[in-house]
Amino acid sequence: xxxxxxxxxxxxxxxxxxxxxxxxxxxxxxxxxxxxxxxxxxxxxxxxxxxxxxxxxxxxxxxxxxxxxxxxxxxxxxxxxxxxxxxxxxxxxxxxxxxxxxxxxxxxxxxxxxxxxxxxxxxxxxxxxxxxxxxxxxxxxxxxxxxxxxxxxxxxxxxxxxxxxxxxxxxxxxxxxxxxxxxxxxxxxxxxxxxxxxxxxxxxxxxxxxxxxxxxxxxxxxxxxxxxxxxxxxxxxxxxxxxxxxxxxxxxxxxxxxxxxxxxxxxxxxxxxxxxxxxxxxxxxxxxxxxxxxxxxxxxxxxxxxxxxxxxxxx
Numbered sequence: 620x621x622x623x624x625x626x627x628x629x630x631x632x633x634x635x636x637x638x639x640x641x642x643x644x645x646x647x648x649x650x651x652x653x654x655x656x657x658x659x660x661x662x663x664x665x666x667x668x669x670x671x672x673x674x675x676x677x678x679x680x681x682x683x684x685x686x687x688x689x690x691x692x693x694x695x696x697x698x699x700x701x702x703x704x705x706x707x708x709x710x711x712x713x714x715x716x717x718x719x720x721x722x723x724x725x726x727x728x729x730x731x732x733x734x735x736x737x738x739x740x741x742x743x744x745x746x747x748x749x750x751x752x753x754x755x756x757x758x759x760x761x762x763x764x765x766x767x768x769x770x771x772x773x774x775x776x777x778x779x780x781x782x783x784x785x786x787x788x789x790x791x792x793x794x795x796x797x798x799x800x801x802x803x804x805x806x807x808x809x810x811x812x813x814x815x816x817x818x819x820x821x822x823x824x825x826x827x828x829x830x831x832x833x834x835x836x837x838x839x840x841x842x843x844x845x846x847x848x849x850x851x852x853x854x855x856x857x858x859x860x861x862x863x864x865x866x867x868x869x870x871x872x873x874x875x876x877x878x879x880x881x882x883x884x885x886x887x888x889x890x891x892x893x894x895x896x897x898x899x900x901x902x903x904x905x906x907x908x909x910x911x912x913x914x915x916x917x918x919x920x921x922x923x924x925x926x927x928x929x930x931x932x933x934x
Contacts, residue, residue, distance in 0.1 A: 620663065621915075623819070623895045624819070625792050625793055625895045626793060626818040628765055630694070630734065631664075632664060632694055632819075632895055632896045633663045633664040635897050635910055635914035636666065636821070636896040636899065637663050637665065637666050637901060638667050638823060639672060639682055640668070642668070643672065643680070644674075647681075648685075651684075652681075652684065653903075654904055654907060656685070656904075659689060659692055662911065664694050665898075666686070666694065666696065668695070668696070668697045669697055669698035669699075669737075669739055670723065670727075671739070679728045680728075686728075695733045695734050696733065697728070699712070699716070699721065699736070699738065700712055712749075713753075714752070714753040714756075717750070718753065731761075732761055733763050735792070736758075737767040738768050738771075741768075747779050748782050751779060751788050752788060754788075754789060755788035758789040759789075765789075766789050767795065769795040770797075771794060772809065773813075776794060779791060791816070791818055792818060793818055793821050795823055796823070797824045799824055799826065799827045799888070800883070801827045801831070801862055814893050819894070819896070820891075820893045821896055821897075821898055822888050822894060826884050831869075831883075885914050889914045
C-alpha cells in the first residue's frame with residue numbers, strides 16, 4: 620500500500636482509506652470488526668468516520684471496539700457539526716459545541732485523541748475565527764493532532780486558512796469533498812485553493828454512490844438495497860442519460876487498458892497529485908481488498924489525458 624503525506628503535514632496516510640459511514644447502519648459490530656481487520660491487514664491506515672454516522676454515533680463506537688489493541692496502527696479521522704440531538708445546542712461549529720463534540724467523540728471511540736478532526740460542513744451561524752480558535756485549542760490540548768474541513772467551497776477554505784495563519788492558529792491540513800469521475804466540480808476552485816494552502820484532498824463518494832461499479836443499468840430499476848434505490852435527488856442527479864453515456868466510454872477505456880471500472884474510478888483519483896487518500900466505503904472484507912487493489916493502478920500521462928477527454932464537459 621502506497622502512503623502519502625496529508626497535504627504539507629507530516630502525517631502519512633494510506634492512499635486508499637476506509638469510509639466508516641456504513642458502521643452502525645449496514646454493518647453490525649461483528650461485520651465492522653471484520654472489515655476493519657481486513658483493512659489493517661491490507662495496509663489501510665486511514666479510517667474516516669463522523670459523529671453523525673450510525674444512530675447516536677454508533678459508527679464511532681463500533682470503530683473504537685474494532686481498533687481495540689490496534690490504536691497505534693490506525694489514523695482516526697472523525698467529524699463534527701451535524702445534529703446529535705434536539706435543539707440549537709446540539710450541532711454547529713461554535714466554541715461551546717466543539718468542546719462538547721470532541722469529548723463525546725473521544726468517549727465513543729474509546730481513545731485519548733483523534734488524528735484528524737474535521738468540520739463536516741460550513742457553519743454559517745458561527746464566525747470562522749471562533750471555529751478556528753476553538754479547533755486550535757483542541758489541538759493544543761492534545762485531543763486532536765490535526766484539523767481539516769469537509770464540504771467547504773474554495774473561498775471558505777481561503778477564509779479559514781487566512782484566519783488561521785494571521786492568528787498563528789492550527790491550519791486545515793485536509794479538505795474532504797465529493798469527487799469522482801462524474802463529479803469534478805471541485806477542480807474549479809476547491810482544489811486550487813487547497814493546493815495553494817498545502818492541504819491534501821480526501822475524495823468521498825469515489826464510486827458515485829456505486830454508479831461507477833456498473834451495478835446500475837440504463838432503463839432498469841436500481842437493485843434493491845443499493846444507495847440509489849430509494850430514489851430522490853441523488854438518484855436523479857446520477858441516473859441520467861449523460862452519465863450512462865460517460866460510463867460506457869469509461870468502461871471501454873478501462874477494458875482496453877486491462878482494468879476494471881472499479882480500478883479506474885479509484886486509481887484515477889489516487890493518481891491525482893492533490894489527492895492524499897481516497898475514502899472508500901466497504902461492508903464486507905472482500906470489498907476492502909478490491910478497493911485496495913484498485914488504488915494500485917497509477918495512470919500515466921496518456922491515460923489521464925484520455926480520461927479527461929471522456930469526463931470533462933462544457934460548462
